[in-house]
Amino acid sequence: MSELIRKSASELAELLRNKEVSSVEVTKAHLERSDTVDGAVHSYLYQSPEAALIAAAEIDRQRAAGDSMHALAGVPIAVKDNLATTDAPTTAGSKILEGWVPPYDATVVKKLRAAGMPILGKTNLDEFAMGSSTEFSAYGPSRNPWDLERIPGGSGGGSSSVVASFQAPLAIGSDTGGSIRFPAAVTGTVGTKPTYGAVSRYGVIALASSLDQVGPVARNVLDTALLQDVIAGHDKHDSTSLPESLGSMADAARKLDVKGMRIGVIKQLTGEGFQKGVSARFQESLNLLQAAGAEIVEVSCPSFEYAIAAYYLILPAEASSNLAKYDSVRFGLRVEPGENATIERVMAATREAGFGPEVKRRIILGTYALSSGSYDKFYGAALKVRTLIQRDFAEAFSKADVLVSPTAPTTAFKFGDKVDDPLAMYLNDIATIPANLAGIPGMSLPNGLAEEDGLPVGIQLLAPAREDARLYQVGGFLEQAHEQVWGKRMIDFAPELEVR
Amino acid sequence: MSEITPDLVRHLAGLARILVSEEEVEQFTKQLGLIADSVATVGKAIDADTPATSHPIPMANVFREDVVEPSLSQAEALSGAPDSYDGRFKVNAILDEE
Numbered sequence: 114m115s116e117l118i119r120k121s122a123s124e125l126a127e128l129l130r131n132k133e134v135s136s137v138e139v140t141k142a143h144l145e146r147s148d149t150v151d152g153a154v155h156s157y158l159y160q161s162p163e164a165a166l167i168a169a170a171e172i173d174r175q176r177a178a179g180d181s182m183h184a185l186a187g188v189p190i191a192v193k194d195n196l197a198t199t200d201a202p203t204t205a206g207s208k209i210l211e212g213w214v215p216p217y218d219a220t221v222v223k224k225l226r227a228a229g230m231p232i233l234g235k236t237n238l239d240e241f242a243m244g245s246s247t248e249f250s251a252y253g254p255s256r257n258p259w260d261l262e263r264i265p266g267g268s269g270g271g272s273s274s275v276v277a278s279f280q281a282p283l284a285i286g287s288d289t290g291g292s293i294r295f296p297a298a299v300t301g302t303v304g305t306k307p308t309y310g311a312v313s314r315y316g317v318i319a320l321a322s323s324l325d326q327v328g329p330v331a332r333n334v335l336d337t338a339l340l341q342d343v344i345a346g347h348d349k350h351d352s353t354s355l356p357e358s359l360g361s362m363a364d365a366a367r368k369l370d371v372k373g374m375r376i377g378v379i380k381q382l383t384g385e386g387f388q389k390g391v392s393a394r395f396q397e398s399l400n401l402l403q404a405a406g407a408e409i410v411e412v413s414c415p416s417f418e419y420a421i422a423a424y425y426l427i428l429p430a431e432a433s434s435n436l437a438k439y440d441s442v443r444f445g446l447r448v449e450p451g452e453n454a455t456i457e458r459v460m461a462a463t464r465e466a467g468f469g470p471e472v473k474r475r476i477i478l479g480t481y482a483l484s485s486g487s488y489d490k491f492y493g494a495a496l497k498v499r500t501l502i503q504r505d506f507a508e509a510f511s512k513a514d515v516l517v518s519p520t521a522p523t524t525a526f527k528f529g530d531k532v533d534d535p536l537a538m539y540l541n542d543i544a545t546i547p548a549n550l551a552g553i554p555g556m557s558l559p560n561g562l563a564e565e566d567g568l569p570v571g572i573q574l575l576a577p578a579r580e581d582a583r584l585y586q587v588g589g590f591l592e593q594a595h596e597q598v599w600g601k602r603m604i605d606f607a608p609e610l611e612v613r
Numbered sequence: 614m615s616e617i618t619p620d621l622v623r624h625l626a627g628l629a630r631i632l633v634s635e636e637e638v639e640q641f642t643k644q645l646g647l648i649a650d651s652v653a654t655v656g657k658a659i660d661a662d663t664p665a666t667s668h669p670i671p672m673a674n675v676f677r678e679d680v681v682e683p684s685l686s687q688a689e690a691l692s693g694a695p696d697s698y699d700g701r702f703k704v705n706a707i708l709d710e711e
Contacts (some may be wrong), residue, residue: 216689309669323668352675353668422652433629440630442702444693449705450632455703457630461677465632470640473631477622478645480629482652494655496665503666535644536651552669578670 115142122188122282132176136169137185137363140231143189147233147280149612154265155255156275158194160234161201168231175229185339186229191281193236193272196327199220199520205318206238206250206268209467210445217317220348221285221327224380229342233281236271240469242292242435244268245541248349248532249471250314257300259607263525266296272330273300277328278610283340284330289320289569290424291521291545293328294557298520298571301559301603303588304330304339308578310355311339311554313348321431322353324424324549332604334558334588338362341581355579362366365582366589372406374587375613377513381417382544388453388523390563394570395519401594402587412509412516416501417547421539423502424546426482426495433479436472439464474535503551510577515587518544520557520571548575556584559603569603583594617646 117125117139119572124545128134144162151157156242172187192198195205197215204210218226225232239249246256247270255270257263258278265274272284275583286293287305297304301360305328312327319325329340341362348354378399383392403409441447468476482491509516521541531538547554553575560572572591576583622641626633633641686699696703 213693216685216692220615310672349677353670353672355670414657417660419655422655425648426652426655437630441695442704447694447695454705455709456707459705460630461627461632464630468631470637473626473633473637474641474644474648476629476631477641478648479623480625481617481621481645481649484625484628490656491652494659495652496667497659497663498655499666499669500664503669536647550669 117142117352118146118279121333122185122331123339125188125282126185127506136172137166138191140165140169143233143281144396150278150610151280151402153261154258154274154278155253156236156271156280157234158237158252159201161232163201165231165233170212172197172229180504183203183228185343189231189233189281190225191233191284193238193269193286194236195287195318196222196285206240208251211440213444220313220350221344224344236275236284238271238474239268242268242287242289242368243471243475245295245538249469251469255424257525263527268292271295273297273302276303276330276332283336286330287317287325287327289324290549293330293541294545294555294573295521297557299525299569301569301607302332303334303558305337305341305556306548306554307341307581310353311359313351313354315348315350319435321428323431328371334585334592335366336583338366359579359581362582362585365585368586368592369593371402371587371590374407374409374512377401377410377412377509377516379516379518380411380413382518386522387519387562390565391519391570392509394561395572398572398591410512411511414505414509416505419498420502420547420550421543423495424550425490425539429475429479430492433476436468436476459526499550502547515583516575518573520544520573522570524563524570526564546574553578554581554584555608556589617642617649
C-alpha cells in the first residue's frame with residue numbers, strides 16, 4: 114500500500130507544490146487502493162480512472178511550466194453521485210436515472226475542475242439521498258470501513274467510506290437532514306454542511322430545495338476547510354446562492370484557539386436516548402474546551418421536539434414536487450406497459466419500476482401533506498414549526514458563539530436493523546435536522562470511540578448563518594486537543610481492511 | 614387513529630403517477646399511518662399567530678442582468694431523452710382511444 118494514500122489533502126498539496134510527487138502518482142495511488150478495497154467497501158457507483166489520470170497529467174504539465182496553481186491543484190477527489198458530471202453517469206443512486214450522462218456540469222464540479230482536482234469517480238448514496246444508511250441505494254449499500262457489517266451512514270455513505278478507507282483524501286457530499294454529518298460521525302471522518310446558500314446547488318439533483326446544501330468531506334478539519342474554500346461562492350445560476358463571501362475557512366481552521374468563546378450545550382440533545390459511549394465522549398470534549406478557556410453554557414431549544422415531525426413533512430412535500438420531473442420524457446427510464454399505452458400509464462409504470470420503496474413512501478407522504486384538506490394541518494403547520502426552531506436558535510446564539518451536541522444518538526448500526534422501520538431510521542437525524550430547517554452551518558468531527566462497541570462517535574458543532582468559520586475554529590482546536598490525548602489521529606485506530 | 618386507508622394510498626399514488634401493487638398498498642398503508650400519526654404532532658407546537666417560514670435564509674427579488682449566454686444545444690437537451698423525433702421529445706398519446 115502506497116504511503117501517499119494515508120496523507121491528508123494539505124500534506125499532498127505541499128508535496129505537489131514542492132514537486133516531490135506528481136499528481137499522476139497521487140491519483141494512481143488512490144486508484145490502486147480502490148482496486149484492492151472497493152470490492153468490499155463499495156464506495157463508488159462509477160470510477161473514472163482514465164479521466165482522472167488525464168486531468169492529473171495536465172496539472173503536472175501546468176506545474177512544470179510554472180503556471181500559477183490553486184492550493185489543492187493535483188489532489189484527487191470523489192464526488193457524490195447526485196452532482197451532475199458531463200463525463201460520468203449521474204444516477205443519484207436510482208434506477209430511474211441509470212446510465213444518464215448529464216449535458217452539463219454542476220457548478221461545484223466546474224469549480225473542482227477549475228482548481229485542477231482530478232475526479233476519481235462518483236460515490237454511492239441512498240436513492241435521491243433519502244436515507245441514513247445507503248441501504249436504499251438501488252445499486253447496493255456501501256460498507257463502513259471500521260466494520261464491514263455496519264452501515265457507513267447516509268445518505269452520503271459512499272463519500273464517508275471513500276475517505277475513511279483511504280480511497281480518496283477528499284469527497285463532496287450533500288446534506289438535507291444530516292447526510293454529510295451522520296456519515297462523518299459513524300466513519301470517524303469530518304464533514305460540514307455549510308450555511309444554506311454558501312455553496313451553489315446548480316446541477317445538484319434536488320431532494321428538498323429549501324434544505325439541500327452541498328459540502329466538503331475529509332479526514333481532518335483543515336482539509337475540510339480547504340475544500341469548502343474551493344466550492345463556496347456566489348453562483349448566478351442559483352438564485353438562493355449568498356451574494357457575499359464568508360471568508361477563508363482554512364484560516365479559521367489554523368487558529369487552534371477557543372479562549373473566551375462561549376460554547377452552548379443544547380439541553381434537548383443530550384442525556385436520554387443517547388448511547389452511553391456517545392454521551393461519555395461528548396462530556397470529555399466539553400472538558401477539553403473548558404480547560405482551553407472556553408465558557409460552557411447550557412441552552413434550551415424546546416421546539417426541537419417537533420423538528421423531526423416538521424422535517425418529515427417539509428422534505429416529502431418538496432421531494433414529491435422535485436421528483437415529478439422523472440416522468441419518462443426528458444431523461445432516464447421509460448417503461449411501456451403494453452401496446453398503445455397513454456403517456457399517463459407510461460409515467461406510472463416508469464415510476465413504479467424506477468423508484469425504490471423509500472422514494473415511493475416519501476412521494477406519497479408529500480402528496481398527502483400538500484393535498485387540500487391536509488395542507489394546513491401538515492405542511493402549513495410544519496412551516497410554522499420551522500419559525501419556532503429558528504427562534505430557538507436565535508435565542509441560543511444570543512448566549513453562545515457555537516452550539517454543540519453529539520452528531521447522532523448511536524454509533525453505526527448493522528445492516529437490516531432499521532431498514533423496515535422508517536420511523537426508527539428517521540430518529541438517527543434528531544441532532545442534525547434542526548440545522549437544515551434553520552439554514553445554519555454544522556460540522557461533525559471525530560470524538561473518540563464508544564467503549565461498549567469500539568466504534569467511532571462524532572461531535573456536532575453549529576454556528577449562526579454565515580458564521581461557518583466558527584465551526585472550523587472550534588473544530589480545528591478540538592481535533593488537535595483530541596490528538597494530543599489519543600497520541601494519533603482517530604482514523605489511525607481503524608482496523609486495516611482485508612485487501613484483495 | 615390514522616386517516617391513512619388503502620383507498621387513500623391508491624388515490625395518492627395515482628396523483629403522484631406511481632403504479633402500486635396491492636402488496637405495496639398494504640405496506641404503505643401501515644407505514645404511512647404510523648408516520649402520519651407521528652408527524653401530526655406539529656399541530657401541538659404552534660398557534661394561529663405563528664408565522665410560517667418557507668425558506669431558511671430570506672431573500673427576495675433576486676435579479677440579474679438579462680444577457681443572452683450560451684446554453685444547451687438542441688442535441689444536448691435531447692441527449693438523455695428515451696425517445697425523440699425531429700428535434701423534439703417524443704411521447705406516447707396523451708388521450709385514450711376511447
